[in-house]
Amino acid sequence: MKNVFVTILQFVLFLAVFAAFSFVPPMHLQHVVGTTSDGTRVFIWDGLILTALLFIVILAIEGARRRIRTSGIWTTVAFALAVVIGFAIKLGFKTISSF
Numbered sequence: 001m002k003n004v005f006v007t008i009l010q011f012v013l014f015l016a017v018f019a020a021f022s023f024v025p026p027m028h029l030q031h032v033v034g035t036t037s038d039g040t041r042v043f044i045w046d047g048l049i050l051t052a053l054l055f056i057v058i059l060a061i062e063g064a065r066r067r068i069r070t071s072g073i074w075t076t077v078a079f080a081l082a083v084v085i086g087f088a089i090k091l092g093f094k095t096i097s098s099f
Helices: 002-023 046-064 068-088
Strands: 030-035 039-044 093-097
Touching: 002 046, 002 068, 046 068
Parallel strands: none
Antiparallel strands: 030 039, 039 093
């Protein structure tokens, strides 16, 4: 039960970091996805990169505490679910108007 609760908290943390740094990108890492008459569609990498770094930090802490075998799987599930949900709600995608 404790593992499920911590996994839900980690999922919320990963999704919040992904969303926050997709809307306010500190590094301004962008990739042009496509261009249409409405404007240019870009993907902002900052949210995904910082979420991945947070995932690595949490795994390092779990490894240092020798909990990687039990907690690492739950952390990976929370990270993967947050990334999938983030892409499903199109976090990081932005249309830059050509007008």
